[in-house]
Amino acid sequence: MILNQSVIVDIKDIIDKAKDKAIRLVDHQRTIMYWHIGKRIFEEEQEGKDRADYGNYLTKFIAEQLEPEYGSGFSKRQVELIRQFYRTFPIANTVYSQLSWSQYKLLIRLDNQDKRDFYVAETIKNNWTVRQLERQIHSNLWERLLMSNERESVLAIARNEKHMSDAKEIIKDPIYLEFLGLHREASYYEKDMEQAIITHLHDFLLELGNGFAFIARQKRLHIEGDEFFIDLVFYNRLLRCFVIVEIKTTKLTHQDIGQLQMYVNYYDRYEKKDFENPTIGILLCAEKNNAVVKISLPENNKTIIASEYKLYLPTEQQLIAEMKKEIEKHDYEMELPTS
Template identity: 40%
Template sequence: MNKQNISSKLSENIYSQIKQVLIQARATVLTTVNTAMVQAYWHVGKLIVEAQGGEERAAYGDELLKSISVRLTKEFGKGFDASNLRNMRMFYLSFPKCDALRHELSWTHYRALIRVSNPKAREYYAKEAAAGKWSTRQLERQIATQYYERLLSTHRDETAVESLIKNNLPAKPEKFDPLTLVHDPFILEFIGAKEDVIWQESELESALISHLEEFLLELGRGFAFMGRQKRITIDGQHFYPDLVFYNVLTRSYVIIDLKMRRVDYSDIGQMQLYVNYYNREVCQPDDNPTIGIILCSEKNDTVVEYTLGDRTDIGVFSAKYDLIMPTKEELSREIELTRQKFKLING
């Protein structure tokens, strides 16, 4: 290699290293600036609340905000209109501890979070957004689809949901509850389906793979995609589960089968076969039992109940999916229906 080539290679190597240093520095600066601005807005909100006596006083409050807004806008520019000052006030009231603010979240994240009225749901979204590095758009989507409420609809109590938002990977629990990875319904609006188009199961499978990032967001934190149509061979017969995932938080395989119709007993039996095979042939000693989820256009809780009986250790569940984003009212009704059915089945 001649001197010119050596010099060129050395130059490229140094350039790459310098570039990486500058990129990291810029990211650090942006994070620092973001954190400083979020904390500043929190303190502004605190001052406004204290000036109003900590209470909602419409007449005095509005006049105060308008007066402050005019002066701040004149001195600091955009971002300090009365509406944004109200957001800062609500920010302080929603997150009263400054040291609990998450540096991963921007002001636009917090503006979405302060509109969540349920404090537990708000905390859940904040922790998940920080841990999953959600964009503001992803956070708004989860809030709009009532993800927390859907998750809670199939849980025995909120403790199970709270266990999902721990930042550290848990050790294998003595008692594993597979419902920690199931919610109902699943919202799949991101695939772009239209109401007047009938999909085939293979088309839905391909669409979910094409929108894998969005599907993983809908599934929840900790999911890793393992493959589609992964062959299982039993006594010379081949079987092909639609989608296979592994959840690193619960340390369990999750098998998903897609049905463009109402679920029936044969679907449940087939999923039981998949789950049993993975438990015996694929799972490692540190893994929890495999979970099987049948995603269907229409559930059949009675068939599921009679097929599985009273056993809760099998880990096979059916869940409805919506290809079109339902209205807020429709979604709330579906969630409440799921909650009531779950209470009846589980006593």
């Protein structure tokens, strides 16, 4: 008798899904338990609020009583996290089943409520793992999006309260590619970076932003006997358009911008359907002169974006410096006389 192997595949899929669901349910119940424990600790703290250092005494006392019986999950450090968890999320219906306790531990360390709301919404919407959430926080996704967008707009998009209409609302500048494993001091060619991106495509799509899907690599174009090759082609289902990515491992030139504009024009004229939006082009470059980019493009340009890539995550000091530069630039532009 010849057995159909598909039945085994289907049964294994059912088992794996059931196991995953059970793990999620157990983790959520643990998170709810921690929330209630945190609430009880908070109530006890209020009773002794007039006593100096009562909070520290209380968490130490609870850990000493619980850890011998329930294990390291109730160490003093863990009890302090549980207390902070309730203080950060005091409303019961903000404890989402889609978020794990490990993800909440990352979120309670954030010092800004809007930032925390953003990462909660993005994690749920994109089904981020703990590792993905940790990387997005460490790569300062919130701050990078704020550099080119209003706070309210970033939050509204994350919560699905607003539909994206502009590529700059999701495409970041700079883009961090530390996961490629390329070293900034080493020489490499554009094809090496392209291959590294393909190898780490999932991480690259995550860094690009929401809604991206891979279409082609080294897409060949025939134009009146001449051949051209586009590095990478994606489609964004939220913006409903093709997205062309050209890689430049050197400083960006106006010729690079012209080349990408030609590719964008080609896709708009020969690939785009009537119901789709204009094609977007991204120049992923090692260095750029913003003034050259601005002058090389039409004033109402919304389809060509130049974004620098970084092969390492920024330090906190570097991020603060970048934020200050953006603020000073914005203040300067606001002071310029209008004609």
